[in-house]
Amino acid sequence: MLALTETQSALVHLVVAAAMVVVFTTILRPERNAHRVVMFGLASFFALRYIAWRATETLAPFGATWDCVASWSFFLFECGALLSSLSAFLILSRTKSRSAEADAHAQWWSPRRAPKVAVLIATYNEDRSILERTLAGASALDYPDVDVYVLDDGRREWLSEFAAAYGARHVMRPDNTHAKAGNINHALRMLLAQDEPPDFVAVLDADFVPHSDFLTRTLALFHEQDVGLVQTPQHFFNPDPVQYNLGLQRSYPDEQRFFFDHLQPSRDAWGIAVCCGTSSVIRTSALADVGLFPTDSVTEDFLLTLVLKNAGYRTVYLAEPVTEGLAPEGLKEYVTQRARWCLGQMQILRGRLGPFRPNALSLADRWSMVDAMLYWTLSFPFRVAALVYPILYWYFNIIVVNADVPDVLTYFGVYFVFVLGTMNFISGGLIVPLVHDVSQLLGAFPIMRAAAIGLVRPHGHPFKVTAKGGDRTRTVVQWTLMRPFMVLFSLTAGGLLIGLFSPSFAFADAGDGKAVILFWTLVNLLVLALVMMACVELPRSERHLVDLPDRVGVEIGGEQHVVWMRGLTPDGARLRGIVGRVGEPLRVSIERIGVVPGVVAAVDEGGIRASLQPDQAQRTAILRHLYGTGSAPGVVKSSSTSVFKDFVIRLRSGRP
Template sequence: MPAPALPEVTPSALSGEQDGLSESVDRRRGARDSPSLMMLVLIATIGVLLYTTFLFDFSNRGSWLPYLMVLTAESVIIFQALLSLWTILSSGHNPRGYRFHNAQNRLWGAAGKAPDFAESAADDLVALPMHLHETPVAVDVYITTYGESLDTIRRTVSAAVAMYGRHTTYVLDDGKSDDVRALAAELGAEYIRREGNAGAKAGNINHALSVTSGEYFVILDADFVPKPDFLYQTVPFFAESKVAFVQTPQAYGNLGNLISKGAGYMQSVFYRFIQPGKNRFNAAFCVGTNVIFRRTAIESIGGMYMGSKSEDVWTSLHLHEKGWKSVYISTVLAVGDTPETIEAYTKQQQRWATGGFEILLKQNPFSRKRNLTLDQRLQYFGTATFYFIGIAPGLLLLVPPMQIFLGLMPINTGVSFGQWLLYYLGFYFLQVVVALYTIGSFRWETLMLATASFPIYTKALIAAIRGKDQKWSATGATGKKASPYNFIVQQLMAFAFLVLTSIVGIWQAMTVSSFTLALCWNLLNTFVLGAFVVTAVRESRANKRAEKGLPPKESRRSKRAGRAFEVTAGGDTPARPAFTAAAPVPARSVDTDADRTYDALTPVGR
């Protein structure tokens, strides 16, 4: 099939990229298509399989209890590793085909000529009618709010109103604030408030659907600031009648502390490689924001799913069961906030994990009742079981103390250290190598959160089993910050236990003049969990300073990082990531090439 002609104004021109540079040839797609990456993934897969054979060779078994604990935890990790590697191998698929480019060429009308974006006035750009199959389309933009600050809402609404292409912006205020109503009127957005808060975010969106009529609707969380070309980059996909939604990445501009960095880095591989890989299987799922839906698709399943706080994944699952198609593009089209406090991180992760476990328990993807392809079943099963990987560290933390206190070893003494290390590094070291290649560096903040989060995911599993509803909490909601210690009781107890174990282990080593692998392992766990406890201490001190009205203390490193994100494009409001828009939007200046945007917002070294 011949390559489609480029529109007169290319996506690169809209994004501020250099002429001729598109996502199909940018550095990130090059990484996904790289033979080197494919080779690394295949080698890593071999490493996983070899480690699996070593682990399940019962002749290597030590004491039954620690061995079974290691076997259980590592089996979860192995399964997720294999599924991730398989999905990454499929991540070179480009969803932009001839139909997309043809529709994008004609988005502004049958003539296929876009206006001169550099010369056109902002109001003219916003008022441009969009077309699919030569027919005008109506687009609604929903900004869901629930107690976020007015500054946060202002940034998002201002940018949403200024997006290119005719659309109507609605503020869906579940916080029922008259100040938000006034702000929406000031910025030229419509305001919708409902009675009660049934169904949380999903209920809020369903209510908006009942009082609006756009053929397509965008969902933006209150803290995600969209680029002006959001609609230009996404609406053309709907030229294909079976496309239900187009999802774009979550990128973050508030990576200022250990919690926000760890939470942000944890999702880097997912948005860069896993979601693109899911395109190949028609299994990319909605992540709740930065997404545009076809109204008729949502109506076909009775609206956004309201039976879970993870309405995004559940809605995606039901759409795929109905035969609808999903599209994920890795171009960053909106930038928002990741959790900055232990409280926010805990609530977010517990909500997400509960939703995943609910899918496994209530709607098992491998059930005969599910109308899914085999590939979709496997992908959704991986999503539903993913958070077991967060429980696994809790089991592994107990293994070294069992050897130090009780002399129980998971591997028998007949296995040499060199033999064990060869298999172990063949698994874990190669996983690190793949991570280094895909996201550019090893991030210890992610290791810290992964180690410390096992109580969160354990609670989520229990909540899903009990059918206990999770209280909704917006990431950027305002209000008095609770003490971080309220959310890390189990982590504090685990840290104290590991410190005691380390002391005993060091005493034993000094007595017998031999440092064991169990002691080294325990010391590493103690250090990592200790870093999390120190983070909680610092956060508690910062909260107390805030309560007294004192400015936060910043380290020199934090100040340098802050200066790297200084505002360079108009406005007096606090700095926030955004992009050159048709109308001035207070924002950080960010390079809008998709790959370079990730570098700036999620500094992972690629």
């Protein structure tokens, strides 16, 4: 019998790992907890097997050398990231769907009257068009006893009449103390002073539109009295900056899909689902019991979950698309939002309900906070370290990972293949290598800064509003965000060129370690190029991410046509399969909206763009049709093949 070479043996290990992924993902079901335990149990085994190999076979010997410092420090970064991953694996080994529970307990209050609900829309400086969508959806809620309040921290007088047109009440306060939490608390104190306070309050950000069944579905889960809060996912009708700037809005999901569609249901299965602010419904008596919204963190939503748990109330999660909103359109806003989340978590860790403080929180709740801490404080430094450490070899001959290629394939390769397969098994292909790295790296430096500041000096930081809307018609290069990645790209590329073309820098004595560093470097260059590309913000106009085009009737030039409508806003539509002249009048017949007049605004390949002129009733109906009904907008599943195809199109065309 012929013996296998080390390389052949390593390739066999890789093939076996890939075959295991294929077999398991074919016969197992991600909705079954026992099947998830099998997958994540094996993923954890391969992760521990890999880190054990790293600890025993690849590190520089102890001594007063730079090799030792670099090798062991990077290993510690890697151990921290792996610890965060193992915690996530444990959480993801369970999942829970409450849709059947919501079906079974719909109208649990019958034959008594339906509970009274107040919908609180918190706003600061959002445009009229943004508020118009939200009010149109809130005024069409399919629920018998609901009042809508617009909580205006911008103190805009025009908003009073605008809100009244949708049957909503405009509420202002004299100052902006405690930002969003203070705004909501001001309204809650007003509501609690009424003769008949609402039984529940629903919280919406100004850019989040409720679907008509938002209240009927969420209220069904309050059939048990210890449920204090029901959270629902945040879906987005526009692409986030990573999707858009890389041209992947049709094939790659927004960055928050994994958290809302997969991690939150898993957290719910462990009893540690968290409030995420908007798109939540809260029992008013529970809020009164805990003194309303907490104000000692800029992430008052996560802290509210802990405050309620400390008082004996549960937070549960309904994984259904019952609202949809506006994702941050600009990179600065995208990064600012995530840095604020990190800062808020650090404030909670250092606060009265921290995991190591004496309080009534359960062990699971404390684990929930530790898991968040591991993610925010360890994952991002490791991602940056993975970009920096290979540079040390090319310039200083410092070897970080001293390993043979066959061993790398046997241990790291098997670990990577199986973990990637497991994560995509439970998420429908949401984890696409390289692109996933881009979304994480863009905010890495601000997040690391926020983590350090929050741990050292947790208090005294103002709440930074995530700006929405605004002019997005120009190409904008975010140089400040791009600069550290440009520096890393230049150093990496320069080091590689020196190493490849100058024998004095080739370090022939590195053996297989050089091949490992070479591959690592090439991957880093590709990731850095994608990050820099994502920092170039392309012009965009608002379009709803329609799942499928609609068939509509069009009257133009005295003739009737049935054509495809591939895009719709209150002001315009894109029509395919029809010709016309710019300025020519037309009438578009849209189901549930009516016949909307307009003119041909432009002629493009395969059709026309129409400028619509709806009356107010039709405009409101269009807003409700686009944002207040239907399934989840955008992409909820993905594949590397579709992402690659769209990226090639983006490179060829120069636009999304």
